[in-house]
Amino acid sequence: MLKQQLQFKLSQKLSPQQIQLMKLIQLPTQAFEHRLKQELEENPALESGKEESSEYENEGLDDVSHDDYDNETINAEDINVDEYLSDDEIPEYRLQANNYSSDDDEKTVPYAAGTSFHQYLLNQLNTFRLNDEEREIAEFLVGSVDESGYIRREISDIVDDLAFTQNVFTSEEEVEKVLLRVQQLDPAGVCARNLQECLLIQLERKTPTPSVDLAIDILEKSFEQFTKKHYTRLIQKFDITEDELRNAIHEIERLNPKPGGSYSGNNRIIEHVVPDFTIRIVDGELELSLNGRNAPELHVSREYNNMLKGYKDTKKKSKSQKDAVQFIKQKLDAAKWFIEAIKQRQETLYVTMNCIMHHQEEYFLTGDERKLRPMILKDIADTIGMDVSTVSRVANSKYVDTPYGTKLIKEFFSESMKNEEGEDVSTREIKKILETVINEEDKRKPLTDDKLAAILKEKGYPIARRTVAKYREQLNISVARLRKEI
Template identity: 40%
Template sequence: MVRLTQQLSLEQRLTPQQILLSTLLQLPMLSLEQKIKTELELNPVLEESDELEEIQDEELEIEENAEEVEEIQEEFEQLEENNKSEEEEMYEEVEEDINWEDLINDESTYELKMPSQKDEDEYERPEVYHATMAEYLLNQLRLLNLQEDDFRIGEYIIYNLRDDGYLDPEVTVENIAQIFNVTPEHVERILKMIQQFDPVGIAARNLQECLLVQLEAKNENGEYDTAIRILKEDYEDFVNKRYEKIAEKLDISLDEVKKAVHEISRLNPKPGEGFWDVRQNYVIPDFIVEKVDDELVISLNEWNMPGLRISPHYLKLLSQARKLGKDVRKFLRKKVESARWFLMALHQRRATMLKVMHAIVEKQKDFFEKGPEHIKPMIMKDIADMIGMDISTVSRVVNGKYVQTDYGVFELKYFFNEGMETADGEEVSTLKIKERLKEIIENEDPNKPYSDEKLAEILNKEGIPIARRTVAKYREQLGIPIARLRRKI
């Protein structure tokens, strides 16, 4: 007998606004610029312009006559045909539940600003580099001519790729399906499309999938069948190099196994790595912190980004909604709401970014005033507690972002390091310990390099209580080999 039971469970679901803000927070400056350009392409209601000049121009252009209304109606019918959404019902529900005027607080424009103390002529524009991985993949995504909602899913996947090209393990197909209110199969289909982009294997969820995607993409005549079979049927033995076992299990010769392994070894295990190698040569800071009149001034570096607003032209048309057809009116409302979401999220991103940066500067004031040797121990929880935000929010702001200081450009992650209490009761940063360790090794006798045990002994005599195992870990992180390999022959 089948027994039916009921079970209640609580499930947190992100709103479209939360999804958008979360995405924007994790984007560094150059990726945000690309995101804004993409939004301008997708939403005709958003425009890039000088607000006052454009409003004056639009006032001259807008005339309330039947001919223009008919012309705009035809324009929107064409736009609607190209942008049919599978989620229209969801948007309608959201529209009924939200008071948009209260939500956006009349923030219908977004102006990106440079530091006020910098004169435009004095500001030295950073060197521009070639396309980032995200830009390169987004350009390929556009070529598919997907419906807008599918494009958003693909865009979300691309912006959640790690530096090596793999999909962030915390971002699962099921999570994405829940966020966009579609089936996991729907998301899987779009993910598979992206995995076929150049470089093939991008957006894989693990090494096995990455290698399989690459093999299957070039297996036109079946020449890679054995390699594919090994990865699918006996991946564990492949990873552990148990080739005889593979041959026995798959009933093939050892030579066939070795040939297949050679083919697999020629694949790219980190498809995104090349892009990020290029990017590292062209770091553009997201923040600028400088001392002006004995005060630290913090600003977002928004030099090359356009200001945004909702077009007065389309707002005027929306006020004449009765003259437009039902479908056009519905499409126009959806686009205006989407634009307001985006503008509000940009304002919130700016506020959150600056809030986090102000807290970092407050905590690391000695660093910004006196230099890197004065860095203090600090973890993300310290900043989260200071500003009353979740650690995950702080992490999104920090990840992949850089700050320009009077002492050079630093990755924000640089400021987060744990500390250790010295014999004098003073807390010292692990970064300073590593610097001291590196200094000791650089000044050692090359004929008799120090062992990890001896290095630990030296540091302990200097008042830093550290174990040999910790010294070994720090030495490896610094890329310094063991004593035997450092010995001069």
């Protein structure tokens, strides 16, 4: 049975302008510059630089309505809005030609031509004497190398793929034989199937010495004991002294576990961080400044404003002029809103970072991470009277240049814990102390998580062993057994 029902409910929706403002706030400096350039290209009523005359006002905009239409026509010489629009509809960059003469300076930016890692390996194959089948297998093996320089596939799978994709029917023994040839490529250790094989390939290329020979024996016969740092068992098994073992381990530590990563021509993109804020200490006081690239000088086109005023002063208005002026009004409104949005973005960024700076004043004055106070997004949001999501947008993607280096703002946020005196301390402070204790430990007898928890308790931070383990993992520090040295 169908029923009709009337229901009232309150709902809150963000306007398109509010959504765009939130997106602007979230953008870091470089992305903001790109967005600004895009807006300048798309909106001819928006101009950069200082304005020579008075700023654009909204006067007369509301007077444009559908009631202004009439059937009367006017002469072209009275007002022709098309004349105003003819030059501005085509962006300036489209009017520029690239017809530079031969004696002009080079206008293009040169790009470095690089060779990919796989191409680098293939080029080396040209120096090998291989028959047609061996070359196809070798090229297939090189194509199976990952970015780290390893072939992480079973030989049987490679044999099957050669048959199905390359129409090359071969055996595992033949592939193994070609693989040994391919493993002679540079950098040393490339085309290995696992870490053990990678390290052995590199050691076998070294000049034979007692330390190198011992290192090869250890990796071939006791790789698992070596990785687990069972040094006492290794000394007993190979009947060697601690110094001999130490020298062999030193040879292994000098090897490259990822030979592919050492290739300089892999054309990886290098990211450059542009700080959005700068904090300086001037006469013992903190001074905050916003990157000038976040505060561009923009104004509404004077020519477009004059076009609208000219239309307002005209007594007789045609429909075509009305349509053109509606377009002008739309562009002027968009330009005015964009300018206001940028000002609001600047204010939001500055107010948020200023609050963070004063909340963490002790840290910014000393640079000691143990001085970081507990701080969550809600603390800042409540202080500046903004929403938590707004603070999150500022913190997640912005960087600040401090006297102690460029930092991601979200790194200053941390949870709090109680110390023995009942005071709130930052978990960052506890992690820093934990890291210091581990760095100062005797590496011959590293501290277990239980002992670390006991030391922290003595220092006034009563935390459980499992919490110590969690913080240690967050700091990328291994367990005690793997930190052991001889």
